[in-house]
Amino acid sequence: MSNMNSETVDTRLPLKQIWPDALVARYRAAGYWRGETFPAFLRERAVSFSELVAVVAETGRYTYAELDKEAERIGAGLLAQGLKPGDRVIVQFGNVLEFIPVVSGLFYAGLIPVYALPAHRITEVSHFARKAEASAYIAGRRYAGFDYATLARDLVSAVPSIKHVVLAEDNVGQPAEFTPLSALKGDAAALPRNLDPQSVAFLQLSGGSTGLSKLIPRTHDDYIYSFRASNELCGITPNSVYMTALPAAHNFPMSSPGWLGALYAGARVVLSPSAEPGAAFAIIERERVTCVGLVPPLALLWADAAAHTEHDISSLEVMQVGGAKLVPEAAKRLMTELTGLGCTLQQVFGMAEGLVNYTRLGDSDDLILNTQGRPISVDDEIRIVDDNGQPVSEGEAGNLQVQGPYTIRGYHNEEAANANSFTADGYYCTGDIVKRTPEGYLVVQGRANDHINRAGEKISAEEIEDHLLGHPSVFDAAVVSIPDDYLGERSCAFIIARGDKPRAVELKKWMREQGLAAFKVPDQIVFAKAFDTTAVGKVSRRELRAQLRQRFLEQAQSDKALSDKALSDRAQSDIAPLTQTQENN
Ligand code: AMP
Ligand code: DBH
DSSP, X not given: OOOOOTTSBOOOOSOBOOOOHHHHHHHHHTTSOOSOOHHHHHHHHXXXXXXXXXXXXXXEEEEXXXXXXXXXXXXXXXXXXXXXXXXXXEEXXXXXXXXXXXXXXXXXXXXXXEEEOTTOOHHHHHHHHHHHTOOEEXXXXXXXXXXXXXXXXXXXXXXXXXXXXXXXXXXXXXOXXXXXXXXXXXXXXXXXXXXXXXXXXXXXXXXXXXXXXXXXXXXXXXXXXXXXXXXXXXXOOTTOXXXXXXXXXXXXXXXXXXXXXXXXHTOEEEEOSOOSHHHXXXXXXXXXXOEEEEOHHHHHHHHHHHTTOSSOOXXXXXXXXXXXXXXXXXXXXXXXXXXXXXXXXXXXXXXXXXXXXEOOTTOOHHHHXXXXXXXXXXXXXXXXXXXXXXXXXXXXXXXXXXXXXXXXXXXXXXXXXXXXXXXXXXXXXXXXEEEEOTTSOEEXXXXXXXXXXXXTEEEEHHHHHHHHTTSTTEEEEXXXXXXXXXXXXXXXXXXXXXXXXXXXXXXXXXXXXXXXXXXXXXXXXXXXXXXXXXXXXXXXXXXXXXXXXXXXHHHHHHXXXXXXXXXXHHHTSOOHHHHHHHHHO
16 A cells, blocks of 8 residues: 555654555545655755745744755754654644744654644643654743743653653753754754655644544645645635734644645745734735635634724735634625625635535635535545434435545544544544535534534533543533634533532633643633433433533523623523522422
8 A cells, every 4th residue: 555665764653544445546546645745845845946935924034945954954953863753743833933944844854743732731732742652842932921841841751752852942042951943953864765655744633522632643645635735726826925823733724725735835924923913914914915714703803903904904815714613694794894805705614634625716605605615625525424324315414424535544542532433434523513505515504522612722521521520629510612702602611519619710710720721711610509310310411511501592592681791790600590490300
């Protein structure tokens, strides 16, 4: 199956994605998998586009030739430290200049990046490090007020496989506790050539629909296909300027078409450390940004701000919106605003596991407003099935399953989860409930599993419940999503206290102190006296969550006079009827 030859470096990995031979042959014959690798295409662009600007960030910019040189220095420097091709390296940066040469350098060295988000803290990062059996951690020293040296120290003591820490320091010249990024150097001749294009290039993170995030192995061939094809559907050319306003390690701004698509095209990548319209608009004006990807709440914020900004943002040609559902009314508002700017709205429904759907730039307003697009590839095989795995009638809603040339066949090191997330014939069960229009476009209706999609950040109910149960005053916890005008969904934790009831603010503060990403701290806490149990006294967590959520919503609806603000204030304390109903049981 692999096209290894004597010159090919074997990255020693159990990290292979196994597509059936017939599919491998089909994807190659169709020209999706071309045997390209990340280092090969990056080196090629350094020649073809050498003097053009590749990356712009707050602290500077690199041409393609400079990016190549910097990637070579970092890659060779890491090998000189004793890392070996195939080793996994946790990478944690905000939207800063160093991020792209670091990732490129890892590719050059045949090292496997594991992408952490800047918001992740020791709980998440140590989990990724263990699952990936990572050997190194590379991060920016400081970002958004957080000092990653603290996290590095905790990580080294928590995960013995981490033998190397490299930090992009801003205090050059001081004696360094960890290797400064700027100090890396090595022999470029030591960099491997001819990586296997079917080997795993990096580990991306899943949103974690159950428990902690899982690691998603993506190969050179499959991922490069996904952004090469995305470039075409999003109009990316060497003249494009792509802005990364969401965290650059997220799959959406990385590959749909993302900064990788932009680099593949020889376009310019602009990293914006802030997605706040004031700051981002100034950058759009300065760099003449043509394309940006946003989550729905940000897109709406931008549309409002665009109406009275002093900045000239007329260079914007495409605004992509994805990561969470953009409801038709919001899409309409957005489209009206964007049309005035001469900018096209594009809906994107994707997942780090693979499948990405886009509305096409020339689609009718009806399709753009009311659907989440259609798959990139005619070889993305979609099934929409009922809970027994049987196909639903055309046009009916059901569970979305997919296999295709850039959708994974299994998570890394997750035997149990793989049994649930993949069918016997290898389709990925997305957990999304969708229906298909006669034109073959998908409309997202909801999802089958209990995660909260908080403005595009996926939060597992189970993971948060597990953490809450660690608090001495929490007897039981159930976490659900509640519709939210701004975030799309917010998280709400129903808590049964043990002994003295803690205050909601204290519980939230305690959660923040657990070394968890801040977006996982429940937005709301509601105390209950008891949860319903089934007749046999056993609780199905899913049913329980559904029931609590339903009651909460019914109650909110029954009191129409209650403003959103008043509702959330009240939710900080007990909600009487809920508690009472529970008492009656
Ligand atoms: P992840 O697996 O963490 O990459 O998250 C992917 C999930 O985000 C999908 O399975 C959907 O549940 C959700 N998602 C992404 N884009 C959209 C969209 N445009 N509309 C609705 N849900 C979306
Ligand atoms: O939400 C996502 O994970 C997502 C959204 C749009 C994604 O991974 C993508 C496009 O590639």
